[in-house]
Amino acid sequence: MLVPSPHGYDLGSPKKTVLSESLHEISGITFLHNNADTLYAIEDETGRLFYFHPGDGRYPSWKFGKHGDYEDVTVLDHKEFVVLRSDGSLFVFPAGMVGAGDNKGVKIYEHILPRGEYEGLYGDEGGKLIAMCKNCPDDDQRDEVSAYVLRYDAKHVLRVTDHFLIEVSPSKLKSIHKKIKFHPSCLARHPITKEWYIISSVNKVLLVLDDQWKVKEMYDLNPGLFKQPEGLAFDAKGNMYISNEGAQGNANVLFFSYKP
Numbered sequence: 714m715l716v717p718s719p720h721g722y723d724l725g726s727p728k729k730t731v732l733s734e735s736l737h738e739i740s741g742i743t744f745l746h747n748n749a750d751t752l753y754a755i756e757d758e759t760g761r762l763f764y765f766h767p768g769d770g771r772y773p774s775w776k777f778g779k780h781g782d783y784e785d786v787t788v789l790d791h792k793e794f795v796v797l798r799s800d801g802s803l804f805v806f807p808a809g810m811v812g813a814g815d816n817k818g819v820k821i822y823e824h825i826l827p828r829g830e831y832e833g834l835y836g837d838e839g840g841k842l843i844a845m846c847k848n849c850p851d852d853d854q855r856d857e858v859s860a861y862v863l864r865y866d867a868k869h870v871l872r873v874t875d876h877f878l879i880e881v882s883p884s885k886l887k888s889i890h891k892k893i894k895f896h897p898s899c900l901a902r903h904p905i906t907k908e909w910y911i912i913s914s915v916n917k918v919l920l921v922l923d924d925q926w927k928v929k930e931m932y933d934l935n936p937g938l939f940k941q942p943e944g945l946a947f948d949a950k951g952n953m954y955i956s957n958e959g960a961q962g963n964a965n966v967l968f969f970s971y972k973p
Contacts (some may be wrong), residue, residue, distance in 0.1 A: 717922050717932050719910075720973070722837075724932060727806035727967035730767040735774070737959035739787035740943045741797070741834070742966070747810055747904055747949035752776065752966065753811075754956065755786045755796060762786065762794065762811060767954075767966050777819050778804050783848075785899060785944070797834040798846060801826030803863075803871065822871055826861055827851075830941070833900040833911070840864055844872070845879070845911070849895050856881055858895055858924075877887060879926050892922045899945040905973070912942050912955065938967070 716725035732739060740757040754763045760778035765771060782799040791793050794811065796804040803822040810818055828851030838841045842863040846852060849859050862875035881895045898914040899966055908929070909922040917939060921930040934942060944956030944966075951971035 716935070718904075719919070719930065719932065721951065721971045722969045724919070724934070724969065725938075727938070727955075727969050728969070730966045732956075732959075732964040732966065733770075733772050734963075735772055735957075736763060736964050739956045739958055739964045739966075740783060740832075741787075741899065742944035742946045742954060742956045743786050743788055744795075744946055744948055744951050745788055746791055747947065748954065749948035749950070752946070752954065753786060753788075754795070755783050757783050757799075762796070764811060767968065773812065775816075777806055777816050778821070784832040785834040787836040787842070789842060790840045791834075791838055794833060795836055795842060797831055799830050799832065799847075800824060801829060801831050803834075803842075803846070806873070825863070825871065825873065827859075827873075829859070831896045832896075835902060837902070843900070845897050845900055847898065852878075855894060858897055877926065879922070881920065898943050899910060901945045903951060904947050904949055905951045905971075910945060910947075910953075912945055914939075914942050915916055917942075918944045 718724040736756050738756040739754055742754045751764050761774040761776050763772050763774040784799050785797045787795050802822050806819045829848045832847040833845035844861045846859040852859050857878045857880045861873050863871050864874050866872050896915045897911050900911045910922045917934045917936050919932045922928050940960045941958040942955050943958050946954045953969040955967045
């Protein structure tokens, strides 16, 4: 029996890859050029970028920063990795640096985002970054969360250039907290439909939004399968990958094939 799912997917029947202990706290995933051969991942403690093909059983990594609470990773303009720390700081480095040597070329933007807690980051091929708030003091998280747009200026320095709100009706949300609040943990854009996908791990929900950030659909995530979904990515064919932190067991990556 098919569970309610976005068009082209079956959220009830993924292919699961169990990860090593080094990725127990996996918190973000992405692809370079949407190429499914190598999945890039971070975990929220050691400041390392892992790169591997799911199922190979090998998990090499490259250290980009000190210990910290790292929450997401994305690729900007097909050339640079950008890692988001929960306090709104960004770590930027060329893709060619990964695995090739030291991390002296990593550029750090300390607290470039307004005060708050952040978990979602997305970079596109046009040089635009979108950072999504998980818990920001100015948001009414019963029905809205903030998102910030960043771009390079004329001197090739990243700057916040725009701010907008993502509005979510709380009527269909659940929460482990007494008061229902929306706490998004990751986002990605579908490469074919151009829709935005957002996951809130606390609410155990997957949202599908149009290109104007209006919610079109909401899908409950089975907590037995999605123990702690913190990472989301698509490959070039539209296949969807969702990573779950280990919690009381092993971390994993769930693969959902796309059949339009």
